[in-house]
Amino acid sequence: MFAFRVLDRSGVPAYLQLVDQVRRGLLLGHLQEGDQLPTVRAVAAGLVINPNTVAKAYRELEHAGLAVARAGQGTFTTGKVEQVPAAAYARLSSRLRQWFSDAQEAGLAPEQVRAMIDAIMDDEQRRETA
Amino acid sequence: MFAFRVLDRSGVPAYLQLVDQVRRGLLLGHLQEGDQLPTVRAVAAGLVINPNTVAKAYRELEHAGLAVARAGQGTFTTGKVEQVPAAAYARLSSRLRQWFSDAQEAGLAPEQVRAMIDAIMDDEQRRETA
Amino acid sequence: MFAFRVLDRSGVPAYLQLVDQVRRGLLLGHLQEGDQLPTVRAVAAGLVINPNTVAKAYRELEHAGLAVARAGQGTFTTGKVEQVPAAAYARLSSRLRQWFSDAQEAGLAPEQVRAMIDAIMDDEQRRETA
Amino acid sequence: MFAFRVLDRSGVPAYLQLVDQVRRGLLLGHLQEGDQLPTVRAVAAGLVINPNTVAKAYRELEHAGLAVARAGQGTFTTGKVEQVPAAAYARLSSRLRQWFSDAQEAGLAPEQVRAMIDAIMDDEQRRETA
DNA sequence: GTGGTCTAGACCACC
DNA sequence: GTGGTCTAGACCACG
Structure with missing residues (x-):
């Protein structure tokens, strides 16, 4: 389920x-x-x-x-949503997981990881809006 | 400012x-x-x-x-917070930005990018908790 | 208000x-x-x-x-609705009120009036659908 | 049936x-x-x-x-209901249908027609209650 | 003061 | 059993 x-x-x-x-x-x-x-x-x-x-x-x-x-x-x-193509999903997902484990190895605390993600997503969103 | x-x-x-x-x-x-x-x-x-x-x-x-x-x-x-070391920050930040631009090139909508991030952060958090 | x-x-x-x-x-x-x-x-x-x-x-x-x-x-x-033009509204409204008072004069109980309205609206709706 | x-x-x-x-x-x-x-x-x-x-x-x-x-x-x-007399029914019904078709010709959407009916029935009911 | 979220628990409509 | 409506009442965010 x-x-x-x-x-x-x-x-x-x-x-x-x-x-x-x-x-x-x-x-x-x-x-x-x-x-x-x-x-x-x-x-x-x-x-x-x-x-x-x-x-x-x-x-x-x-x-x-x-x-x-x-x-x-x-x-x-109801499937009224455009799904991420499986291939792209697999590739990007794996790279992102890699990034997370690297960040962890570099000694970043979860809070710090989250801060980086949030900061960059913020930037991206500003770029879209602009 | x-x-x-x-x-x-x-x-x-x-x-x-x-x-x-x-x-x-x-x-x-x-x-x-x-x-x-x-x-x-x-x-x-x-x-x-x-x-x-x-x-x-x-x-x-x-x-x-x-x-x-x-x-x-x-x-x-007041600086009562453990900052991410500048070197690690620069490296990880650049890779993450790269990931974002790849996702965008792969045709993912912002909503889809956010979904992937959220999903994986969810997983990580589950892992910590477990 | x-x-x-x-x-x-x-x-x-x-x-x-x-x-x-x-x-x-x-x-x-x-x-x-x-x-x-x-x-x-x-x-x-x-x-x-x-x-x-x-x-x-x-x-x-x-x-x-x-x-x-x-x-x-x-x-x-927010006015996201197409309003009935005032002229048509006034004219139709007055005729409809007239109809109601005639129905009442003819001795129809409120329940009967409502039944007639409902029946005819039902018919109209069937016509649209068909 | x-x-x-x-x-x-x-x-x-x-x-x-x-x-x-x-x-x-x-x-x-x-x-x-x-x-x-x-x-x-x-x-x-x-x-x-x-x-x-x-x-x-x-x-x-x-x-x-x-x-x-x-x-x-x-x-x-079982017929335990007071029926509308056939003559009154025929007359009122025909006039009401006429009203509907006029409303339609005036360009009112079904939703708007219904709104008028409901509003007036509301008024009538308030009048009874009062 | 405004709207928004959440809880606890009752009762109803539908399968 | 399912989801839906309503009540009563607490607490929060915002102006």
Whole structure:
């Protein structure tokens, strides 16, 4: 099935984290069109959060056209997302993992790694906007 | 000086974004001990947000020991953060930028790039936790 | 300002009734772009329903692009709706009211009036679909 | 026979839509006392909904005294409803259809037509209540 | 004061 | 069993 996580630290609302994880799963091909998402109750129990929070995330996915809920049956993804081509994904993913392990070997703390990533993504985003 | 940004979409509270940006600046050496942060008013005007929000961010920074406010003078950083060594930073940064431009050349949308990064950071974090 | 109602009988969820009333207000020109909607708390107090229910309606309006919420300020409409031209509105509205009063004079109970309306709207909708 | 419809968008529970359609048929004389309703299975198959849902609607109709189920034979209406007199019905119905076609000619979208109807019915109901 | 998030728990509609 | 609606009430972010 599909495994969710919720990180309490980040300041990002839990329901948005769930939404992002599904969107990411679709973008990267880990989720395919028509796949069933875990039931609201299952996610709530697994992450020890309130079912309403999960339901809110699923509703948000419906609004975004990424999932449909069918009462009595469950919630299912719809593949309205352009997936990363598998070849590019494999290649880039492997290089990125390499980068991470190099950073770790260089003695960077996770916090420092994250800072570098964030800084560069910020730059990239500024470039797009400009 | 130091330039702040606030992204409305992300779900991260504005004041936390400001805090993170200062922390990141310190971690990466873009901010040095004793540097002056822009005034509350200047940030508020520049980002079109409420001065209270900026003030809250600066208060958090003080609380975290990353900055001190001197009445009538402004807010100044304190270097209580382990900076990434310049050499490692330069090397890793350049490789990461290379990775980004390759991803872009491979035709990945910004959204897809972000998804890959997030997915892999998620994995790394799981690894640490485990 | 703008006045909401909630009809308990209809079986339509309260939050959807609120959404429909705003949409209708925009369609008919009773609400203009940029008008402030009553605050969540005001609506909740006025209709004696839970603030969360009102918030849900307002969020739905945001998803539909019909309103935007600004924390600390309120919720405001956006005019992304094609309004009925005032002239046509006036003419048709008056004739329809005439029809209603004729139906009433003919001795039709409200329930019967509603049945006729529903039946004919059903027919129209079938015609569109076909 | 009698044809049911279910509109998924409206927010009205499917089983209530079925109940209302029978009630309306009786009010307008489209259904006469003793007429047989389509079998649960036929309705379920035709509308692609669960037979339980149809059964629930028929149960409600029995409860409201509008139909009776005869084991092994089917469900039949009972005429316990005050029908709209045929003359008034014909006259009002034709005028209302005229109004609809005028609205359409005036360029109103179905959504706008519905908005006008709803707004005026709302007003009427307020008047009754007042 | 505004809207937003989350919890806890009840009840309903649908399969 | 599934998802959906609503309530009550706490706490947070923003102006």
